[in-house]
Amino acid sequence: MLPDLPGDQLVEQLRLMLVIRRFEEALIKLAADRDIGHFHVYIGQEATGVPALSLLRDGDFTFTTHRNHGHILARGADPARMLAEILGKETGYNRGKGGTLHIASLEHGFPTTSAATGGCIPLATGAAFAFDRRGVDNVSVCLLGDGALEEGSWHESVNIAALESLPIIYLCENNSLEALGQKAGEYPSSTMAAAPLTDLASIYKMPAIAIDGTDSAEVYTTMKTAVERARAGEGPTFIEARTVRWPGNRPLWPQLLTGETDVAMMWDDDAIPAEHAAWHRTNDGLLTFGRLLLADGHTIASQIGEIDAAVTKLAEDAVQFALDSPYPAPEEALADVFA
Amino acid sequence: MTDILYAKALVQVLRESVEHDDRVHLMGQYFLGLTHHREMMAEIRDNYPERVYYPPIAEVGYVGAAIGAAMAGLRPIVDIATASFIFQAFPQVVNEAANIYYMSGGKTKVPMVFHFNQGIRGGGAAQHSHSPQAMLWNTPGLEIIAPSTPADVLGLVRTAVASDNPTAWVDHIKLFDVTGPAPEDANYSIPFGVADVKRKGSDVTLVATSWMVQKTLAAAERLAEQGIDAEVVDPRTLVPLDETAILESVSKTRRLVVADECHRRCGVAAEIVAIVAEEAFGDLAAPIRRVTADDVPVPFSPPLEEYIEPTEDKIVAAALSVTS
Numbered sequence: 123m124l125p126d127l128p129g130d131q132l133v134e135q136l137r138l139m140l141v142i143r144r145f146e147e148a149l150i151k152l153a154a155d156r157d158i159g160h161f162h163v164y165i166g167q168e169a170t171g172v173p174a175l176s177l178l179r180d181g182d183f184t185f186t187t188h189r190n191h192g193h194i195l196a197r198g199a200d201p202a203r204m205l206a207e208i209l210g211k212e213t214g215y216n217r218g219k220g221g222t223l224h225i226a227s228l229e230h231g232f233p234t235t236s237a238a239t240g241g242c243i244p245l246a247t248g249a250a251f252a253f254d255r256r257g258v259d260n261v262s263v264c265l266l267g268d269g270a271l272e273e274g275s276w277h278e279s280v281n282i283a284a285l286e287s288l289p290i291i292y293l294c295e296n297n298s299l300e301a302l303g304q305k306a307g308e309y310p311s312s313t314m315a316a317a318p319l320t321d322l323a324s325i326y327k328m329p330a331i332a333i334d335g336t337d338s339a340e341v342y343t344t345m346k347t348a349v350e351r352a353r354a355g356e357g358p359t360f361i362e363a364r365t366v367r368w369p370g371n372r373p374l375w376p377q378l379l380t381g382e383t384d385v386a387m388m389w390d391d392d393a394i395p396a397e398h399a400a401w402h403r404t405n406d407g408l409l410t411f412g413r414l415l416l417a418d419g420h421t422i423a424s425q426i427g428e429i430d431a432a433v434t435k436l437a438e439d440a441v442q443f444a445l446d447s448p449y450p451a452p453e454e455a456l457a458d459v460f461a
Numbered sequence: 462m463t464d465i466l467y468a469k470a471l472v473q474v475l476r477e478s479v480e481h482d483d484r485v486h487l488m489g490q491y492f493l494g495l496t497h498h499r500e501m502m503a504e505i506r507d508n509y510p511e512r513v514y515y516p517p518i519a520e521v522g523y524v525g526a527a528i529g530a531a532m533a534g535l536r537p538i539v540d541i542a543t544a545s546f547i548f549q550a551f552p553q554v555v556n557e558a559a560n561i562y563y564m565s566g567g568k569t570k571v572p573m574v575f576h577f578n579q580g581i582r583g584g585g586a587a588q589h590s591h592s593p594q595a596m597l598w599n600t601p602g603l604e605i606i607a608p609s610t611p612a613d614v615l616g617l618v619r620t621a622v623a624s625d626n627p628t629a630w631v632d633h634i635k636l637f638d639v640t641g642p643a644p645e646d647a648n649y650s651i652p653f654g655v656a657d658v659k660r661k662g663s664d665v666t667l668v669a670t671s672w673m674v675q676k677t678l679a680a681a682e683r684l685a686e687q688g689i690d691a692e693v694v695d696p697r698t699l700v701p702l703d704e705t706a707i708l709e710s711v712s713k714t715r716r717l718v719v720a721d722e723c724h725r726r727c728g729v730a731a732e733i734v735a736i737v738a739e740e741a742f743g744d745l746a747a748p749i750r751r752v753t754a755d756d757v758p759v760p761f762s763p764p765l766e767e768y769i770e771p772t773e774d775k776i777v778a779a780a781l782s783v784t785s
Contacts, residue, residue: 183533216566226565233532233569234561244525244553251526252533255486255511262533275552278522285517458567459601461625 124411125173125342129420135176135338136415137429139168139408142192143383144430144437145201149191149208150376152441158209161222163376164192166368167295169407170335171196173342174263174293174363177349178231181260185246188223188237189295193265197230201436205444212454213447219458240273242266243292247279250290250358261289261352268296268362271322272314280358284326289352291345292360294319295335297367323360335363336407338414366405369398385430388412389423462644468498468637470611474618475538476505477647479512482536485622488514488527489540494578494634520549524575528558528627531573536622544579544631545591558627559602574621576630580672580722581759581770590759592722594631594670595729598699604653605699607631609674611643613697616651623650631699633672654701658710662692665716665780668707668733670696673720673771680720680776689784699729707733708741715746716783720776725753747783752776 124132146163153161164171167189175184175196186193191204199215207214208222215227223237233249236242246264253260270276271294283290296319316322323330329348333340341363348359370379380401386393387402388409394402402409415421465473471492478485490506490513493499506513516523520541527539541547547554554575561571579592597603604626608614614636621628659674660681669677674695681691694710696703711717717737721730730751737749755769 185529214566216564216568219566220564224564226569228565228568234557234565236557238552238556241552241557244522245529245532245557247522248526248529248531249533250529251514252530252535255530256534260533262529275521275525278517278519279526281517281519282522282526458563460604461562461567461570461572 123337123339124414124418125339127342132415132420133425133429135172136412136421136426137433138172138196139411140385140430140433141201141436142168142172142195143408144433145195145204145440146191147378147382148437148441149205150370150378153375159222160375161208162189163371164189165370166406167297167335167365168192169338169411170295170341170363170365173338174345176342177345178261178263181258182231182263183233183246183249183260184231184263184265185242185249186232186235186265187242187267187270189267190225190235191222194225194227194230194232197232199227199230201440202443205440206447209444209447210449211444211447212450213443217454218450240266240270240275243270243273243275243279247283247288247290250283250288251286253289254286259289259353261291261349264290264292266292266294268294268298268314268319270294271319276322280323280326280360283358284328287355287357289355290358291348291352292323292358293345294360294362295365296362297365297371319362320360328358328360330360332362332364335365336405336410338407338411365407366401369401383408385412385426388426389416462642464640465611465643466637467611467614467639467641468493468496468501470614470643471637472501472505474615478538478618478622479505479509482622484534484536486512486514486530486535486537487540488516488523488537489542490515491542492540492576493637494542496634496637498637520546521553524550525553525557527573528553528561528571531571531627532561532569536572538574538576538622541575541577543585543589544577544593545589547575547577547593554603555600559600562626563602570625571627572625574618574628574630576632578632578634580633580635581754581766582634583766584761584763585759586761587758592754594629594699595723595727595732597629598729598732599727602627603700604628605631606653607670607697607699609636609659609671609695609697610639611641613651613657615643616649617697619650620653624653631671635672636675639675651697653698654703656694656696656703656706658692658706659695660691660693662690662714664690664714665718665784666692666694666707666710666714667718667720667776667780668694668696669720670699670729671722673722676771676773677720677776680773680780683773683777684780687781689780691780704736704740707737711737711741712744715744717745718750718752718776718779718783720752720771722754722771724756725751726756728753750779750783752779
């Protein structure tokens with residue numbers, strides 16, 4: 123199923139998913155040639171982030187994590203300035219002070235990005251507190267991984283959100299399972315006694331919904347209800363979006379184990395390689411989204427090919443821009459401690 | 462100038478902050494601890510109930526929420542109550558608030574104040590007697606104020622509330638009973654980084670902050686009876702620190718004693734004496750002395766507590782040892 127949106131908006135969502143995919147692939151390729159440090163990619167979760175964050179508007183805040191690239195790109199950030207930040211360049215969103223873990227862009231609604239597990243949860247709750255007390259109808263979105271639910275900050279924050287009926291959506295992207303586990307119906311985080319994870323929110327008396335994070339329609343509909351509820355002052359919602367961990371995320375450093383994505387896999391089954399065939403056929407939400415767009419006649423293969431060529435070029439240009447950009451002057455290290 | 466109680470000045474500056482700026486919200490309620498003065502907070506609670514938030518017992522949650530709220534348009538003054546509880550909130554104070562502006566490359570401001578009551582309060586034992594200001598001082602990105610008089614709490618908190626940076630307000634319940642002159646001008650404020658010479662003198666420089674200023678002023682009077690003319694310098698803010706005022710005083714008196722309620726190792730005193738040793742070694746006519754809490758957890762039993770505490774007697778003895 124597809125989100126209930128006009129075709130042009132759906133095609134735009136596919137474009138954003140491809141921007142994220144090509145960006146992360148370009149980053150992994152770049153890291154093969156040079157040491158750019160540890161980083162985390164969003165491949166395999168595009169069908170969650172893009173439809174979910176498409177519901178936000180100016181003034182809404184999103185708090186993300188170490189795995190932030192896809193979220194910020196989904197809100198329209200410039201891939202070139204993102205990559206420049208990841209390489210520590212002067213032209214990066216944060217002039218090289220943050221790097222991959224801390225990309226922040228106020229103009230896209232990302233005031234700060236905490237890479238301390240669970241660090242974003244109190245902050246996101248506090249932004250919702252401010253929206254509530256200021257009487258504006260903005261919402262705060264707290265993106266977190268399943269591991270963050272193991273932190274005490276989760277319980278302290280969600281209690282406050284529930285008691286104060288704050289306008290916040292806790293969107294947990296559970297990518298902890300591999301395909302076999304998903305088929306077996308296993309969903310808890312590997313080191314969490316509570317199961318299902320929605321129990322961790324429902325005890326605080328708020329809607330707690332588990333969805334298939336690769337099903338863009340389910341993501342969009344559930345998130346839409348949650349955002350509307352928050353804007354209306356009806357309080358927080360917890361959503362667990364279950365996605366299958368991309369095989370390339372299994373190693374400590376991401377690797378293109380499934381190869382660079384061939385969009386032809388959306389319409390040509392012969393394009394799907396034998397290795398990781400299940401991933402390409404059923405677990406990759408981006409490919410699924412493209413197939414649904416084709417099936418419903420919102421686009422045609424040649425249009426997807428054109429979009430893909432354009433975003434691939436965008437990613438390549440971003441790499442070149444980041445590589446060509448200067449580092450900040452060393453003494454800049456001493457600036458920006460205080461406003 | 463009229464005389465005013467410190468606790469009253471504290472409530473006054475909180476009330477005015479709430480009154481003058483819609484963005485100011487109080488989060489937490491133990492600004493005056495469990496002292497009998499706490500009832501004075503009722504005037505803010507009753508007049509501005511929607512501006513005073515009573516959080517659950519959840520320091521990492523509500524202190525972190527204050528930080529998030531500061532990024533989203535409020536200017537919270539968050540009360541952590543007993544300073545030792547800041548450790549429950551440390552991930553948010555130290556790893557989020559202090560870093561946000563820097564990590565964002567100078568884009569995202571965190572205009573807020575963290576208030577806590579630090580120090581050896583009498584019977585607090587090991588888990589309610591901490592002076593975390595040295596740990597916070599070792600955290601770039603936090604401004605730190607440590608008022609010691611009614612006038613200073615008025616002037617420094619006004620500046621802190623107006624500041625666009627996260628500011629730690631080091632407070633002490635023993636200060637609440639101090640009475641002193643305070644300017645009636647509602648616009649009176651004290652710029653950060655400007656020390657106050659609380660007592661002029663020529664024989665020895667005594668540096669202290671917060672409650673230790675009051676003890677040091679008393680010690681200075683006793684020293685005067687013995688013919689020692691001590692100068693008491695109160696930096697008032699640790700970040701930024703008025704190094705010049707300390708160095709100028711030391712160059713005049715050539716002797717330095719620093720009184721500090723932190724533990725000895727890596728305490729506030731350790732940093733101040735390091736600056737003087739680096740910048741003014743040639744001015745010194747005697748070794749520098751530190752009067753601090755000993756490097757043990759704070760004990761409960763009164764004689765044990767007094768034994769490890771930086772007392773007036775110890776300040777007098779240290780000053781005599783460098784002037785004799």
